[in-house]
Amino acid sequence: MPTAKLNAEPAPKIKRRVLNRDKLEAEIAAEAVRVFAECGYEGTSIATVAENAGLSKQNLMYYFPTKQALYQRVLDDVLDEWLDRMENLAAGDQEPREVLRTYVQAKLKFSREQPWASRVYAMEVISGAQLYGAQIQNRVVPLVRKDIEVFEKWISDGRIAPINATHLLFAIWAMTQSYADFSAQMALVLNRKQLTKKDFDDAEKVIVDMVLAAISVPQPVCGDAR
Amino acid sequence: MPTAKLNAEPAPKIKRRVLNRDKLEAEIAAEAVRVFAECGYEGTSIATVAENAGLSKQNLMYYFPTKQALYQRVLDDVLDEWLDRMENLAAGDQEPREVLRTYVQAKLKFSREQPWASRVYAMEVISGAQLYGAQIQNRVVPLVRKDIEVFEKWISDGRIAPINATHLLFAIWAMTQSYADFSAQMALVLNRKQLTKKDFDDAEKVIVDMVLAAISVPQPVCGDAR
DNA sequence: GTCTATAATGGGATAGAC
């Protein structure tokens, strides 16, 4: 049986290996994101990640020479995925109400489909973004500022009620992300093992209602809105 | 000079020491909460906490025999402080709008004054509440359920618009807590070193506006609210 | 209660054979 291998062509080998390497790195990062989310950066051992990914610790370190490199790759992937879904949502001349509804839906979808991604990112920010602050500054902040400008344009065009656009966006983020980050606590309150699709639908309705109600108030009248 | 000490009374010594011990433990926990918030559970070394608290590592372990014991004490203190501020807010027969405004204000105040407390708690929940889930179940969930019942009573009494009370509460939590947990990212967006009192005032206005607008919608009319 | 000394473990990282 070994004789069949004698004249194997070595030509595509290199390319195949490169492709495999990219794929393997992506698989390792996909496993790592869960471990980092559950255990934190220091609580994560590369041995655990390697085991989950089905290779040896030393072999993992061939692909990611240091733990930090793996962590940065994980955060890079998280940000790539998130930006892919969020970019250009506020582009075009759609109705503000539809844009906001779509925005909330997209963020909730991310929380439901990629809870570990959201959690790793959250833990990094909560602990001061010491390792990833520069990337957030370079990649996230500009996008956020653009979204805020869109909101403010809507306000100056009289298409939505006057409201602090920055804090409105903070509020939308907070409400949608919490369904990934704090789902453990929510599940306890709702008395389930984990959140269901219906919970996310209920959440969407409440959040969209709140956001649309906030931008619909015609004016700060009556001295009622504080 | 040493002679003056010869006849020192030993009577109150025991009590003094007990009081000092309580005080010292509280001081250690107060330092620990910052370190746990910045470094995570595994990232925190008791040596660092001891240094911040001004005693030796071994001495700290006289008061807290294990790292877990210190961590649990920190979370206990966080919860005590939080429950102290939050309890009985929804009691009495005040106007729903005033109760909600006060609730939001109290939560934001906690985020501003005890950001580390909020962050330690958040990290524990994000990583699945593996160590503190039972306490959350016993001490937090009942209080939350009570708040939800108050909301639902308001709805059935026609004092506020019909809305999913559970998710409304989740939304309020998320929006207010995020000003502690994600302040690092917010500061980057706002281009400051840290959030200011004015930022919290702006946040309060937006959050209160959103909540009050959401409970003011008379009915789900027009097929507009989805 | 506070100190010195030390055990014991785990984990990140490197070296080198195959």
Added chain:
DNA sequence: GTCTATCCCATTATAGAC
């Protein structure tokens, strides 16, 4: 690229003198 073996360091925790 994958394996075995190993180094080195940080850290939790304990023992025991004072």
